[in-house]
Amino acid sequence: MEKLKSLGFDTSCFLTTITSGELTHQHLQKRNDPWFAALGRKCIHITWGDRGAISLEGLGLxxxxxxxxxEFILAHGTLxxxxxxxxxxxxxMGKPDKVIYTSAMSLAGVDAxxxxxxxxxxxxxxxxxxxxxxASAFITGGIHSDELGLVETAGEDAINSLCSKHGSYPSYVLPSFTW
Structure with a gap:
């Protein structure tokens, strides 16, 4: 919630949040998924320090x-x-895998x-x-703004081309998102 607050959001509007690290911790703790159940207990834990690190407390690792x-390596997405x-x-365990989305929907008690x-x-x-x-809203003024040749708003052809290149298709397209 602190990240949302730092971006100017009113956190009282949110039920909860979940990160890929928190979700990984839950699966390592419960081990009710066959993939996690098969993991051993000895791991190499590679992190970026505080960013991307998950607590290993209570996991018996x-x-x-x-x-x-x-027996396994626990690492962030880039690695x-x-x-x-x-x-x-x-x-x-994180985006773009659907496990993070289905987990968030389950926490909120909502359907897609x-x-x-x-x-x-x-x-x-x-x-x-x-x-x-x-449903999704793609914010063109973010990380893809240079690829879109964005000055104020991106043209439809540039957006369609970029979406096709990434195999990602938004329901809506917005130049920015402000709270």
Whole structure:
């Protein structure tokens, strides 16, 4: 909620939040998913310090430093993507995987048709919303503004081309989102 507050949102309008780190922690704790149940207890935990780190408290994990001693590696998305590109197996817990969206809907007690994802990343936000059938609003003035040649508003052809390139299709397109 602190991140939302720092962006100027009234946090009383939100039921709750969930991050990929919190979701990973829950799955490591419960281990009711077969993939998590099969994991061992020795892991290498790679983080960016406070950003991206999840608490390992209460998980019964032993953090090791030698890859030969590790039964799995717990890492953030950027590193996981590189590991996967080299042939490693990755369990995705954050955007664009639909698990983060379905978990958020479950927490809020709503269905996909009652939600909208507002985001500026076609790969993470919009593609992620497409999988579980959530409506989405693509903010063109965000991270893709340079690709769109954005001055004030992006043209329809540029938006369609960029969406096609990313395989992400928003329900709505907005130049900005302010609260």
């Amino acid at each position: 032993q953090v090791v430093n030698n890859v030969d001693d590790a 996981a993507a590189k590991y996967e590109s080299l042939g490693g197996e990755v369990k995705w 048709h009652e939600c909208i994802m507002v985001g500026d990343s076609l790969h993470h936000d919009i593609k992620g919303a497409n999988a579980p059938g959530i």
